Amino acid sequence: MTTIITAVVLLTLLALVFGVILGFAAQKFKVEGNPIVDQLEATLPQTQCGQCGYPGCRPYAEAISNGEKINRCPPGGTATMEKLAELMGVDPEPVAAVEEEPVKKVAVIREEECIGCTKCIQACPVDAILGSGKMMHTVIAADCTGCDLCVEPCPVDCIDMVPVQTDLRNWDWKLKGLETIPVKFVEEEKSC
Amino acid sequence: MLTNLEQLDNGVVWRIPGGIHPPEQKHLSNQTAIGTLPLDEYYYVPVPQVGEQASMAVAVGDHVLKGQPLTHGLNQHHLPVHAPTSGVIKAIEPRPSNHASGLPVNTCVIQADGKDSWVDLQSASLETLSNDDIVARVQAAGVAGMGGAAFPSHIKLSPASDIELVIINAVECEPYITSDDRLMREHADKIISGMEIIHQVLTPQRIIVGIEDNKPEAADALRKALSASKLPAGVARVTVVPTKYPSGGEKQLIQLLTGKEVPSGAIPAQLGILVHNVGTCAAISDAVLQGKPLIERVVTVTGGNVAQPGNYWMPIGTRVDHVLKCCGFNPEADQKVIIGGPMMGYTLPLIQVPVIKGTNCVLVPSSAEMSVDAKELSCIRCTECAQACPASLLPQQLYWHSKSGDYDKASDYNLRDCIECGCCSYVCPSDIPLVEYFRVAKSAIRNANEEKLKSERAKQKFEAKQARLEEEKRQREAKAKEAAERRQSNMSGGDKDAIAAALARVQAKKAVSAATPEAGADRKDKVADAVARAKARKAAQAAQSDSPAPEQNQANDAQKDKVAAAIARAKARKAAMQSDNEAEVDTNQTSAASSQKDKVAAAIARAKAKKEALKQALQAEAPTDSDNKSADEAADTLEPKADDRQARIAAAVARAKAKKAAAKDAGVNDPKGQIPEQNSVDSIAQSDPGELSAEEAKKARVAAAVAKAKAKKAAQQAGDSKSTVEDTQAESAEPKPEVELTAEEAKKARVAAAIAKAKAKKAAQQAGEGQGSDAHMQKQPADVNSAEPDSNSEPADVKPEAEPSAEEAKKARVAAAIAKAKAKKAARQDGEAQRPDNAAPLNDERSEAMSPDTDQSEQAPAQSAEEIKKARIAAAIAKAKAKKAAKDAEDKE
Amino acid sequence: MAFKITSSPHVTKNSQTATVMQRVILCALPGLVVQCVYFGWGSLIQVLLAIAVALVAEAAVMKLRKRAVGVALGDYSAVLTALLLGIAIPPLAPWWVIVIGTLFAIVVVKHLYGGLGNNLFNPAMAAYVLLLIAYPVQMTTWVAPAPAAQYSPDLLASISQIFLPGSGDINLFRLGIDGTTMATPLDTMKTGLSMGLTSTEVLAKPLFDEGLSIGWFWVNMAYLAGGLVMLKLGAIRWQISTGMLAALFICSGIGFMMNPDTHGSPVFHLFSGATMLAAFFIATDPVTAATSNRGRLIFGALIGVLVYVIRQYGGYPDAVAFAVLLANLCAPLIDYYVRPRTYGHRSGN
Structure with a gap:
């Protein structure tokens, strides 16, 4: 009988001691803020397009850390969704309305039609449009994230979303696609 | 060191x-002295740096001598390229590059004149330099x-x-x-x-x-x-x-x-x-x-399938097919043309590419010389690759990670130190193309890093923008508070009462209309608009009439007027929005026509209110006059054409918005109903309280009439009784022919019309869930084409009046825009009717979009080049829009 | 015209997996021959039976996996696995032992883990361990070597023992000239030491002749010769074999120097049991071994140490199979930590 009592008392004491240690550690090693939000935000593509329903990538990251679904980012595509799933420890869900390889696009303003209303400048979340009232506007292609937010506000509908061209610098070296040469490469029709 | x-x-x-x-095979080509090849007819000199670090020093059509520089640049990174022979610059445009991808690069095409004459060279001796x-x-x-x-x-x-x-x-x-x-x-x-x-x-x-x-x-x-x-x-x-x-x-x-x-x-x-x-x-x-x-x-030409292998002096820019032809190329089936050697060289997808500065060999092997294309088997982890790697890497690990896309791990194993020599692939018993995997992985890593940099930058810009907006808002609020305080301290009791009363009325009205979003709301809507109008006028007048003579009060009045004008504007806007909302709610109970009518009326009211408000503001600034009538004239003839222009544009835009809303709620099966609306809007835009010159008015009337006719035609085809309603609308909105308008204002009218058309287009797009019947489809092209003569007759009419060409250009633009919109509508109909078939609608759109272009250019050959150009631009844009429309239609499915 | 697009390099050495495997198989044959000389036809029959079962099993599995059967059979890896397993089990073990073993090796250990190149464990050794644990009696009934045996099984006897187990008395073939049942040298040493004999006394038994075991010594020598030929041909690299033999030598040397009476000599350890077979044919299986050169040395040394430890202090007389499997488990860890220093990096990167 005494052995049982001893065992119980000892175990209880042990539990108390470890509990104190854990509590102390929880206080001392507490991490300020929620680092997961920064990690989530670093995974998102930073187009600040709002297609997820949040005004920017950071608000969406914060929402995800509070349990928001991870499949709401079309520009990030499936790759980003899987990374988010991994970070949050949830199952990956397919991103609605996104193709296999989302084509990167940039906005291009047809300058002859621009009336200088600055609506697109106000709409652009990353200030990638250069222009002023009554002056022609133009998109700085290097800064454009292809978020599509400028197309709607334009009253003369002069903005096109143009896919980014592959050139020698960003070619993906996948030789498989070259076997059937697309027509534009073969210049045999040209006179010289 | x-x-x-x-x-x-x-x-x-x-x-x-x-x-x-590997077997050296050097004996094939090192037995003979370096030879030369006959001159080619064309030489392609790539100029990849042009546009970034360099600019062209020659232009198309220039005659160049051998050795003449083709580019010049300012900084240290510029590497000039020179003409390899004398001749004429035939073109400077993208051509396939001497690269494994064959992607185009900006190239200078020189047509040799056969004389090969040198530019003057300046020799020097080493001691003097x-x-x-x-x-x-x-x-x-x-x-x-x-x-x-x-x-x-x-x-x-x-x-x-x-x-x-x-x-x-x-x-x-x-x-x-x-x-x-x-x-x-x-x-x-x-x-x-x-x-x-x-x-x-x-x-x-x-x-x-x-x-x-x-x-x-x-x-x-x-x-x-x-x-x-x-x-x-x-x-x-x-x-x-x-x-x-x-x-x-x-x-x-x-x-x-x-x-x-x-x-x-x-x-x-x-x-x-x-x-x-x-x-x-x-x-x-x-x-x-x-x-x-x-x-x-010196370039080596070698391999089993060339008759005269050896080394040759080749001008930079000689085309590879010329080289091979001169050396007796006998291609076999599945021939490879390799630039470089068999270990690190790349195959060319096409041989109409030039020899460039780094090209040291053109290799055309027979299939016996190269390894058979074997299927990739699974890796047996024999690590012969690691034994062969001169950089002491572990190609096997790089392979596992590159293949699975785990680029972080691959970088961890020092993928970037791989020199792509090919030793690992050479020894692999399972015929795994290791170097190909590494190249794909390297380019993916490079692109991912660039992406990351870009998103960092986008994030920074976003945050900067947020901060700026916050700052502006804060400043605005501070200023407003300050202004309000100043106003409060300066205003007399009577003023305060008037404004308070006005505010109270606004609140009341808001409460009232918010409480009744139902069938009768249209009436209320109209009433509300009228009330808004009245209030605006009253408020403005009150502000004005209370203004005492002294200067500081004048300033206060100006402020008050501005405030009143702002209030009036806000009211008008709110009224417009409310009418929009209510119209959207009202699908069942109001017919599309009546809601449209209401909207049109609301829009007119808004515009008028705005004009009134502006007028009041002007009045306050006018030195002595407090007479409304003269203020009207003053307002109209004074400097602020800008305000007028703004008002008109704003009105047009607002109207277009209203139209959009109407179209959305109407869910019209008959997109043609848009045409009459659009035309009526056009005519309204032109009938805005401004003045038109005689010719302008005439043109506007012509346009309106044309539009009306089209509307009638379209409506008949659609079998819609609405058309009568729209026709009457159009008629009622005939412009006043007598008033004068300056060129500026006419231009602004055109702009407004363009905007309106764009809005109409958008609205039409959004309303396009309806099914276009075949009859519509058939009729549409006919409609567009038959519409052409009408729109083209406009520019033709314009010319005899000897207007400045800028005006004509604008007209052409307007006409093009109309045509554009029609083409787009037609295309959308086609796109929806032929859903599975993507090609046909595009072709139809293109042909329809082209027809305005060709028709215009055919029927008005004497038009200025500028107009033709603008028309063509418009047509091209119409094409693009049509494509987009088709795509959107598809996306909606 | 359109030109063919391939990736560089456009020439290869054209070495094939099949060639490597064939070389290994050929180099194992002398050892097999010597084994048959000393222990009768049994080993050859086991090997042939194993190869037949292996080929059939591999074909069936590839068909089930919807892959090309010819490619899999053509790389001779199944044949090699079967050969090694057939050599490893006692010559007169019943037919179902080898059949079960081969099926397990090919179907479970090789293909269920992903097929050639993807298996974690050495298939022959994993099957051997399965058989050893499941059928300990059959797996420890060895035949006495011919010079020291009372009865040597001829072809007919071997066949009948294998295919009709229980028809005769297998223990007949285990009898030495003096009538005692003979076991393998390692088994003999283990039993003797546990009974209190010194190693020298054990070596005086009729199984041994001047300190070297009859039959087993030459079998190991034959495998050693085959292994050296393979090294010369470049079918294997020297790191694993050298690591294993050196480690075994050193460990047994240390043990022998500490107490010669209770430990077998290095020579004893190196030339008995499956030491040489393991060093050149089993441990060098590239799929399951470590990949870098230094890693291979460590891998081989690990096997050597484990072999000695299990032989000396463990429960089983021969420890090669267990040692190899344990080292297979460690191979990924060795690969992770042991990497060659890349050009341009200081060591440690």
């Missing part, structure tokens, strides 16, 4: 790990690394650190290639002269020429030339290294000759070592001593 000089002087050679011994002169001459000659990498040599000749050892790379370890071999045998003195120049610029302690032991004749030739050279004794020597692939790689050669390793990510200059190819040395000599630019190089 330097290894034991003694060891260097004794020719001690270290070892490199790994390496392979300073180091800067030498480097400048090397840059001006466009000398680049001829070993294959084509790095600008002038940058290498001005390194940041001291150079103690210069290594001349004569190794040429790759099988089949013998261009350096023959060059050394025949032009050793030029190479040595290049070494002298390098010695003068960099003053290294030693210059070592590394050469493989399979080139004994070349080594002898170099030694002989060295002994006769002006270099100080003991500075330069020829060191023979054992034949092994890839001894010729820069990093491997350094390790062979000095036992040192270049740190990962660094350049040899940081070790005090510089490596130059023998061909580059010869080119440097030509450039500095003779002023000859780099316009030709």
Whole structure:
């Protein structure tokens, strides 16, 4: 009988001691803020397009850390969704309305039609449009994230979303696609 | 910094790990002296730096001499290119590049005139040149690394650190290639002269020429030339290294000759070592001593399927197909054309590409010479690849991780140190194309890093923008508060009461209309608009009538007027929005026509209110007059055409918005209903409380009539009774013919019309869920085409009036926009009716979009070039829009 | 015209997996021959039976996996696995032992883990361990070597023992000339030491002749010869074999020097049991071994140490199979931590 009592008392004491240690550690090693939000935000593509329903990538990251679904980012595509799933420890869900390889696009303003209303400048979340009232506007292609937010506000509908061209610098070296040469490469029709 | 000089002087050679011994096959091409090829008719000179670091120095149609620079640039990175022969610049445009992808690069096409006449060259002697002169001459000659990498040599000749050892790379370890071999045998003195120049610029302690032991004749030739050279004794020597692939790689050669390793990510200059190819040395000599630019190089043509293999001097820009033709190319089925050697060369997808500065070999092997295309088997982890790797990597691990897309792990295993020599793939018993996986992984990593940088930047800009908006808002609020306080302190009791009353009325109205969003709301809507109008006027008047004479009160009045105007505007806007909302709610109970009518009325009211408000503001600024009538005139004729313009534009835009809302809720099956609406809007835009010149008015009327006619036609086809309603609308909105309008205002009217049309287009798009029947489809093209004569008659009418061409251009634009919209509508209908078939609607759209263009250009040949251009632009845009419309229609499915 | 697009390099050495495997098989044959000389036809029959079962099993599994059957059979890896397993089990073990073993090796250990190149464990050794644990009696009934045996099984006897187990008395073939049942040298040493004999006394038994075991010594020598030929041909690299033999030598040397009476000599250890077979044919299986050169040395050394430890202090007389499997488990860890220093990096990167 005494052995049982001893065992119980000892175990209880042990539990108390470890509990104190854990509590102390929880206080001392507490991490300020929620680092997961920064990690989530670093995974998102930073187009600040709002297609997820949040005004920017950071608000969406914060929402995800509070349990928001991870499949709401079309520009990030499936790759980003899987990374988010991994970070949050949830199952990956397919991103609605996104193709296999989302084509990167940039906005291009047809300058002859621009009336200088600055609506697109106000709409652009990353200030990638250069222009002023009554002056022609133009998109700085290097800064454009292809978020599509400028197309709607334009009253003369002069903005096109143009896919980014592959050139020698960003070619993906996948030789498989070259076997059937697309027509534009073969210049045999040209006179010289 | 330097290894034991003694060891260097004794020719001690270290070892490199790994390496392979593929069959050399050099005998195919090194038996004959370097030849030349006949001149080609066209030469393609790529000008990739143009637009970023350089600009073209010649234009299409210029005549150039051999050696004339084609580009010029300002900074150190610019590498000039020169004309390889004399001739005429035929074109400067993208052409397929000499690259594994065949992607286009900006190319200067020169049509040779056969005379091959040189530009004047300026020779110099080494004693007279300073180091800067030498480097400048090397840059001006466009000398680049001829070993294959084509790095600008002038940058290498001005390194940041001291150079103690210069290594001349004569190794040429790759099988089949013998261009350096023959060059050394025949032009050793030029190479040595290049070494002298390098010695003068960099003053290294030693210059070592590394050469493989399979080139004994070349080594002898170099030694002989060295002994006769002006270099100080003991500075330069020829060191023979054992034949092994890839001894010729820069990093491997350094390790062979000095036992040192270049740190990962660094350049040899940081070790005090510089490596130059023998061909580059010869080119440097030509450039500095003779002023000859780099316009030709020795290229090996070899392989089993060419009749005359050997080495040839080739002008930079010679097309590969010309080269092969001259050397007797017999292609077989599944022929490969490889630029470079069999280990590191790439296959060309097409041979109409030029020889460039780094091209050292054109290899056309027979299938017996190259390995059979074997299927990739699974890796048996034999690690022969790791044994063969000269960089001591683990290709197997890189393979696992590259294949699975785990690029982080692959980078962890030092993927970036891979020199892509191909030793691993060469030895693999499972025929795994290792290097191909590594290249794909490397480019994916590079692109991912760029993406990351871009998103960092986007995030920063986003945050900066947020901060700026916050700041602006805060400042605005502070200012408003300050202004309010000032106003409060300056206002008399009566003013306060009036404004308070106005505010109270606004609140009341809001409460009332918010409480009744139902059927009768249309009436309320109208009432509300009227009330708003009245209030605005009253408020403005109250503000105005209360203004006392003194100056400070004048300022206050101006402020008050502005406030009143703002309130009126806000009210009007709110009224408009409410009418929009209520109209959307009202699908069942109001017919589309009546809601449209209401909207139109609301829009008119809004515009009028705005104008009133502005007028009041103007009045306040006018010196003495408090008479509304004269204020009207003053307002209309005074400076603020801008305000007027703004008002009109705003009105048009607002109207378009209303239309959009109406279209949305109407969910109209008959998109043609848009046309009459659009035309009525046009006419309204033109009938805005402004004045039109006689001609303008006439044109506007013509346009309106045309639109009406179209509307009638369309409505008839649609069988919609609505058309009568719209017609009456259009009629009621006839512009007043008598008033005067300046050119400016007319222009603004046009702009407004354009905007309105764009809005209509958008609205039409959104309403396009309806099914276009076949009848519509058939009729639509006819409609568009039949509409053409009408719209084209407009510009034709304009000309006799001798208006400035800018006006005509604007008209053309308007007409084009109308045509655009129609084309788009037609295309959308087509797109929806033929959902599975994507090609046909596009073709139809294109043909329809083209027809306005062709019709316009046919029927008005005397139009100014500007107009034609604008019309064509419009047509092209219509094309694009039509495509987009079709795509959107598809997306909606 | 359109030109063919391939990736560089456009030439290869054209070495094939099948060639490597064939070389290994050929080099194992001398050892097999010597084994048959000393222990009768049984080993050859086991090997042939194993090869037949292996080929059939591999074909069936590839068909089930919807892959090309010819490619799998053509790389001779199944044949090699079968050969090694057939050599490893006692010559007169019943037919179902080898059949079960081969099926397990090919189907479970090789293909269920992903097929050639993807298996974690050495298939032959994993099957051997399965058989050893499941059928300990059959797996420890060895035949006495011919010079020291009372009865040597001829072909007919071997066949009948294998295919009709229980028809005769297998223990007949275990009898030495003096009538005692003979076991393998390692078994003999273990039993003797546990009974209190010194190693020298054990070596005086009729199984041994001047300190070297009859039959087993030459079998190991034959495998050693085959292994050296393979090294010369380049079918294997030297790191694993050298690591294993050196480690075994050193460990047994240390043990022998500490107490010669209770430990077998290095020579004893190196030339008895499956030491040489393991060092050149089993441990060098590239799929399951470590990949870098230094890693291979460590891998081989690990096997050597484990072999000695299990032989000396463990429960089983021969420890090669267990040692190899344990080292297979460690191979990924060795690969992770032991990497060659890449050009341009300081060591440790």
